[in-house]
Structures are given as C-alpha cells and as structure tokens.
Amino acid sequence: MEEQKAIDIHQLTVAYDAKPVLWNTSVAFKKGKLTAIVGPNGAGKSTLIKTILDFIKPVTGQIEYFVGKQSSEYKEIKNHIAYVPQNSTVDWDFPATVLDVVLMGRYGHLGWFKRPRKKDKDIAKEMLVKVGMPSFSNRQISQLSGGQRQRVFLARALAQEAEIYMLDEPLAGVDMKTEHIIMDLLKELTKKNKTVIVVHHDLQTVEEYFDEVIFINQEVLNSGPVSSVFTKANIEETYRQDRNLGEEEDT
Amino acid sequence: MWDQITLLFKDYTFQIVALGTGFLGLLSGAIGTYATLKKESLLGDALSHSALPGIGIGFLIIQSKELTGLLIGATISGLIATAIIQLMSKKSSVKFDSALSLVLSSFFGLGLVIMTHIQGSPNAQQAGLDSFIFGQASAMLVRDVRLIAIIGTIIFLLVIVFWKEFKLFAFDSDFGRTLGFSGKFIEFLMSTMIVLTIILGLESVGVILVSALLIGPSVAARQWSNKLGVVLPLAGAIGFVSGISGTIISSIGNRIPTGPSIVVVLSIFVIFSLFFSPERGMIVKRSIHKKQQKNFMKQIKSLEKEHGK
Numbered sequence: 001m002e003e004q005k006a007i008d009i010h011q012l013t014v015a016y017d018a019k020p021v022l023w024n025t026s027v028a029f030k031k032g033k034l035t036a037i038v039g040p041n042g043a044g045k046s047t048l049i050k051t052i053l054d055f056i057k058p059v060t061g062q063i064e065y066f067v068g069k070q071s072s073e074y075k076e077i078k079n080h081i082a083y084v085p086q087n088s089t090v091d092w093d094f095p096a097t098v099l100d101v102v103l104m105g106r107y108g109h110l111g112w113f114k115r116p117r118k119k120d121k122d123i124a125k126e127m128l129v130k131v132g133m134p135s136f137s138n139r140q141i142s143q144l145s146g147g148q149r150q151r152v153f154l155a156r157a158l159a160q161e162a163e164i165y166m167l168d169e170p171l172a173g174v175d176m177k178t179e180h181i182i183m184d185l186l187k188e189l190t191k192k193n194k195t196v197i198v199v200h201h202d203l204q205t206v207e208e209y210f211d212e213v214i215f216i217n218q219e220v221l222n223s224g225p226v227s228s229v230f231t232k233a234n235i236e237e238t239y240r241q242d243r244n245l246g247e248e249e250d251t
Numbered sequence: 252m253w254d255q256i257t258l259l260f261k262d263y264t265f266q267i268v269a270l271g272t273g274f275l276g277l278l279s280g281a282i283g284t285y286a287t288l289k290k291e292s293l294l295g296d297a298l299s300h301s302a303l304p305g306i307g308i309g310f311l312i313i314q315s316k317e318l319t320g321l322l323i324g325a326t327i328s329g330l331i332a333t334a335i336i337q338l339m340s341k342k343s344s345v346k347f348d349s350a351l352s353l354v355l356s357s358f359f360g361l362g363l364v365i366m367t368h369i370q371g372s373p374n375a376q377q378a379g380l381d382s383f384i385f386g387q388a389s390a391m392l393v394r395d396v397r398l399i400a401i402i403g404t405i406i407f408l409l410v411i412v413f414w415k416e417f418k419l420f421a422f423d424s425d426f427g428r429t430l431g432f433s434g435k436f437i438e439f440l441m442s443t444m445i446v447l448t449i450i451l452g453l454e455s456v457g458v459i460l461v462s463a464l465l466i467g468p469s470v471a472a473r474q475w476s477n478k479l480g481v482v483l484p485l486a487g488a489i490g491f492v493s494g495i496s497g498t499i500i501s502s503i504g505n506r507i508p509t510g511p512s513i514v515v516v517l518s519i520f521v522i523f524s525l526f527f528s529p530e531r532g533m534i535v536k537r538s539i540h541k542k543q544q545k546n547f548m549k550q551i552k553s554l555e556k557e558h559g560k
Contacts, residue, residue, distance in 0.1 A: 053429055083429040090423045094288060095479045104419055108430035113412060140477040156426075 004031040005066055006164055006195035007052060012061030014044070014051050020059075021047045023219045029164075030212060031066070032193040034186055036200040036226075039216040040239050045199045048216065049166050052197075053083055067163050079108045082162035086169055087149045092142050099124055099137040101152055105159030120159075127155040132181050147178030154182055164195045172201060183209050206230055255503055265502055268388050268455075271396040272494035272513060275452050278403040279461075280468030280490025281410065282448045284483045285441055287469045288421045293348075294333055296462035297355040299449050301332030303362025303458050306383050307369060315376050318395060321383075322450050329446065332358045359458070386457030386510030388498060399451050406444050410483075417441060418479055456510035464490060467517040474528035493517040 007029040014022040022044045029035055037045045050056050052063060054074045064071040067080045082105070099121070106120040116124075128134055131151040136144075144152065150170055157165055165186070171179050186196045190211070200206065206213055206226060213230050214223040215238040222234045259265050286292050302325035309324025310316065332354050339350035366384070369377050382390065410417065419427040420437045428434040445465070452461040472486035497513025504512075526533050 055425065055428070078429065078431040081429065083426060085423070085425050089425065091288070091290070094422050095473060095477050095482045096418075096422065097477070100418075100479075101422070104422070104426065104430075107415060107419055107427075107432070110415070112416070112432070115415060142477075160430075 003033075005029065005064075006031040007066070007197075008064040008071070009052075010062045010064070012051065012063065013059045014047055014056055015059050021218065022051070022058075022216075025061070025216075025220050027214055027220045027223050029195060029197055029214075031195050032190050033211040034190045034196045034198070034209070035212040035214060036198050036206050036210040037214050037216055038200055038203065038206060038238070043217040043238075045216055046168055049083075049168060049197065049199060053081065053166065065164075077163075079160070080163040082157035082160040082165045084153050084157045084165070084167040084170055086172065087146070087153050092144065092149060094141065096141055097137065098128065098133065098139045098141060098144070098152055101141060102127055102155045102159055105156040108160060123161070124155070124159050127158040130158060130185060131155045132177075145175075147174040150174050151178055151181060154185065158185070162194070165189060165197070167196070167198045169199050169201055171205075203235065256499065259499065259502055262502075264389070265498070267393055267396055268391050268502075268509070269495050269498045271391040271399055272388050272455055272498045272509065273491050274396065274399045274403055274494075275455060276464060276468070276490030276492070276494030276513065276517075277487045278399070278406060278490070279448045279452055279464040280472070280493075281483050281487035282406060282444050283465035283467075283490075284469040284472070284479075284486045285417060285421055286445050286465055287473075288479075289441070291445070292462065292466045293351055294336070295445060295449055295465045297336060297351050298329040298333050298446060299453065299458045299461045300355045301358030301362075302326070302329040302450065302453055303359055303383065304328050304365055305362075306380070306453070306458075307362055307365030310369060310377070310380055311365070314374060316380060318398075318454065322453065325453055326446065326450050328358065329449070362458075382457070383453055384457050384459060385508055386453070386455050386460065388455035388501070388509035388513075391455055395454065402447055402451060406447065409440060409444065413437070413440065456513060460510050460514045463514045463517060464493075467514070467521050468493070471517075471521045471524040474524040474531050477530075489517070489520050493520060 005028045009025060009027050012022060012025040013020060025048070037048060039045050047056065051058055063074070065074060065077045065081075066072070067077045102124040103116050103120060105127070106116055106123060110116060110120070125134070125137060128137060131154055133148065133151055133155070136148070136152075141149070141152070154167075154170065157167075167186075170182055174182070186198070189196055198210070200210070207230055210226050212224065213226050215221040215229075215234055217238050221238050222229050283292070283295075286295050305324035305326065305328030306321045307324075308328070309321045312324075313320040336347070336350045336354050339345045339354070340347040343350075345353070366381050369380060379387070379390065416427070416432055416437050417440075419430070419432070420434065420441065424434060424438070427437070449461055449465065452464055456464055468486035468490040469482065471489050472482045475485060476482050493513050493516045496516045498509055500512040500516070501507040501509040524532070529535060
C-alpha cells in the first residue's frame with residue numbers, strides 16, 4: 001500500500017545569485033507524518049521550505065501540493081499551509097498583545113478588509129490554551145520569554161487550521177517545557193492526519209520526536225522512516241566535511 | 252502675550268499656515284508609525300535629503316516654482332536614491348548603513364550644487380527656491396493646504412481600510428505572504444504613503460528636517476501605549492500639536508523659521524516621553540531597578556546573617 005503524499009518535489013534546483021543552494025532535489029513529504037529536515041548549516045534546509053512556501057522561485061523543477069485528492073499549485077492551497085518562521089525574524093517590541101498576534105493566524109480566512117469576529121477570537125483563545133498560555137491574552141509581546149514567543153507563533157499557526165504545517169527550527173533556544181508542549185501538539189496534529197514538516201537541528205532528539213527524516217546537504221541524500229533511515233552511516237555522509245565541494249557557506 | 256496669540260489666531264495667513272503644518276504633523280506622525288515599526292525611518296531620511304537635486308532639476312525644466320512640478324522632481328530623485336541604496340546593499344559588498352549615508356550625502360551635495368547654480372542665474376523666479384532646504388511654512392498657500400488635506404484624507408482612508416493588512420505586514424511580512432495577501436501590493440501601498448507624506452512636508456519643513464516629523468511622533472507615542480490602535484492616532488495628535496505650536500512660536504518671535512520650531516517642539520515631546528512615560532520611561536525603569544537591587548541586597552544580608560550564626 002502506498003502512503004499518501006502531502007508535498008511532492010520533482011528535480012528542484014534553487015540558486016541565490018547564480019550560486020546553487022539546492023541541486024536536483026526530488027523528495028516527497030508524507031501525509032499525516034511528522035517529518036524532520038536535518039543537515040549541517042548552509043545545507044539548504046531553510047531554502048527548501050522557503051521554496052515550498054514560494055518565497056524563492058526555483059531555477060528548475062516542480063512542487064506538487066496535495067490537500068484534497070488532486071495535486072494543486074501553491075496559489076490554490078496557500079491557506080492550507082501554516083508557516084512558523086524563526087521567532088528572531090520579527091521585532092518583539094511591536095505594539096501588540098499576544099492575542100493580536102495569534103489572531104493574525106485567522107487573517108487568511110478573513111481575506112481582504114474584513115475584521116476578526118468573535119468566532120476568530122474564540123479560536124485564537126482556544127489555541128492559546130493549547131500552547132499553555134491561556135492567561136497571556138492581553139500581555140504585551142515584548143514581555144515574553146524566548147520559549148513563550150515560540151509558543152505564540154505556534155498558536156498563530158494553529159489558528160490557521162491548516163492541513164500542512166511548516167516550522168523553521170521551532171526548538172532553537174527554547175526551554176524544556178516549551179519543547180515538550182510544542183512536540184506534543186505537533187504529534188496531536190499528525191494524529192488528525194495533518195502533515196508537519198520541521199527544520200530540526202538537534203540530532204539527539206530525532207528518533208524520539210519524528211516519524212520521518214530527510215537528510216539534506218545541497219541535495220537530498222536520504223529520506224524515509226526514522227526507524228530505517230536514521231543510521232550512523234547516513235548521518236556521517238550528510239555531515240561529511242568535504243560535501244560542500246570545498247566551499248564553506250553560512251546561513 | 253495672550254492677546255498676541257488670540258490676535259494671531261484671527262490672522263488669515265497664520266490660519267492657513269497653522270492648518271497646513273497641523274495637517275502635515277498629523278499625517279506624518281500617523282504614517283511615520285509604520286516607517287518606524289518597519290525599521291525604515293532612516294530610509295525616509297535618505298529619501299528626503301536626496302529629493303533636493305530633483306527640486307533643482309524640476310525648476311530648471313519648468314522654469315517656475317510651480318509646486319506640483321517641483322514635487323514630482325523631488326519624488327523621482329528621492330526614489331532613484333533609495334533604489335540605489337537598496338541595490339548597493341544587496342548586490343555589492345557595501346553595507347546598508349554605509350550605502351545609505353553615502354547616497355544621502357552625495358545626492359544632497361548634488362542638490363546644493365544645482366541650487367547654487369540656479370541662484371546665480373538671471374531668472375527672477377528662483378528667489379526663495381532654497382527655502383526647500385530648511386522649509387518655509389509661511390510661504391504656504393491655500394491650495395498647498397488643500398493638496399495636503401486631499402492626499403492626507405486618501406491616506407487615512409487607506410489606513411482604515413487596510414488596517415489589518417498593514418498591521419500584519421508591519422509585524423511579519425513573511426508570514427503575511429503565506430496567508431494569501433499580495434505582499435507586493437501591500438508593501439507598495441505602505442511605501443507610497445510614506446513617500447507621499449515626506450514629499451508633502453518638503454515645502455514647509457525642508458529636506459533636512461522632514462524625517463524628524465516622520466519619526467519623532469511615533470517614538471514619543473510608543474512610550475505611552477502598547478496598542479497600535481492607540482500609538483498611531485496618538486502619534487498623529489503629537490504631530491498635529493507640534494505643527495501648530497511650532498507655527499505659533501515662529502509667528503510670535505522675530506525671524507524664527509517654522510520648520511525648525513516644529514522640530515524643537517516635537518523633540519520636547521520625545522524627550523518628555525522617553526523620561527516620564529509610566530511603563531517604559533527611563534525614570535520608572537531606573538526606580539524599579541533600584542528597588543530590585545535593594546531587595547536583593549537585603550536578601551543577601553539576611554542570608555549572610557544566617558550563615559554567620
């Protein structure tokens with residue numbers, strides 16, 4: 001029996017200023033699975049998810065998205081993909097409350113011009129409960145700790161009620177409590193047949209947290225279930241020093 | 252003194268100028284909030300400084316001080332300068348801050364050269380063109396005020412209609428794009444509003460000081476509230492009051508220029524807010540810090556006593 005795909009990538013090549021970052025990459029993300037994208041710095045992990053999210057136009061290759069039965073283009077299913085960026089990308093001194101930020105997850109459903117209604121606020125509050133921050137609604141976002149910021153971002157993505165969730169290093173620099181809350185929630189999502197894709201940096205926890213793993217270093221080297229693919233040989237191959245063709249890159 | 256002010260308010264010229272600078276302060280205060288939140292306030296400064304050569308070239312082409320023509324020239328050269336800054340910082344090894352100050356000062360220098368050249372020319376029209384450097388609010392005409400009012404109203408309508416979208420993109424533009432909103436369109440609207448506001452302020456406040464009007468009110472207003480829905484109108488109000496007070500000061504005093512007076516009043520607002528605001532003010536923060544220090548020292552001492560025994 002073949003497993004259903006959520007995202008299918010065919011021969012993708014991505015370059016910044018004629019400098020290739022990802023080479024001829026073909027890989028599929030399975031529906032309802034928790035997948036880790038793993039690789040050294042500068043391997044193109046963030047580039048891969050940014051290309052999937054249409055921030056970067058690939059040089060060649062196609063990406064197919066499966067939300068219903070049929071494959072779609074990004075534009076058609078935009079609202080079904082929730083993105084959790086690295087929380088360092090925004091200014092947390094922005095004049096907004098926690099609820100304001102979580103409500104932004106509803107904006108896509110509202111469309112142009114319409115203001116959030118009570119139903120949207122209820123959903124946002126419900127998501128704050130899920131991430132363990134029910135009493136933080138009216139808190140100014142500059143007063144949050146790193147872990148709380150990450151949970152607010154996750155709550156915002158949850159409020160989107162999407163089919164596919166993409167997270168860029170959600171566990172970077174967060175406390176243990178936050179790490180467990182985030183991973184439990186992501187697991188819960190996959191139980192509802194949602195697809196979760198995580199750029200992950202900590203090799204120690206891959207086996208504990210994830211169903212699937214994708215090894216990447218400028219190309220996809222190995223992918224599949226953690227139980228069979230997460231081997232010492234595959235890790236060593238991905239993190240080999242000379243893989244980058246002698247070029248040191250930084251992200 | 253009081254009689255002087257009431258008399259002033261009855262003066263027709265004063266009414267026009269105060270209305271103009273008040274509107275301008277209101278507009279740039281409110282719109283400047285987006286510029287500071289998006290960390291683009293320096294870009295506003297670069298844009299206004301590099302508008303000067305455009306004003307000069309605009310005058311050379313149309314040979315008159317027709318405001319619309321000059322402002323079109325200002326917009327074009329300002330936009331060229333910001334494009335060069337973006338290009339330099341992205342495509343060359345020059346860092347953003349170096350690119351910014353380099354382009355800003357060379358465009359401003361070019362502007363001064365062109366202005367000096369025009370002053371030496373026999374065209375009688377040129378007198379007063381150099382007021383664009385420091386601004387000359389007293390030269391405002393009814394139709395200038397009308398222009399500010401019309402464009403200002405359009406901009407405020409846009410802010411109300413796109414409130415949710417502007418807030419989203421000012422906070423997290425990457426996330427906004429993944430929600431299905433056209434990032435290009437929103438960013439274009441926001442930059443256009445900021446550029447138009449700067450250009451409108453050139454005549455009365457001048458290329459050097461206009462960015463203060465953009466940044467100051469929102470910096471002051473941010474100190475008093477944590478809600479964008481309060482910060483933005485409050486910044487507008489601070490800009491409005493500064494505009495009118497600056498005009499009063501320059502009208503009462505002898506040969507005091509309006510633009511700089513407005514900026515001085517505004518700076519008083521900023522300094523007061525930075526020190527005395529109840530939550531974020533430096534004085535409150537200091538006293539909280541002192542209190543904590545005291546408590547901490549007490550605890551250490553009591554611990555020491557216990558151990559001593």
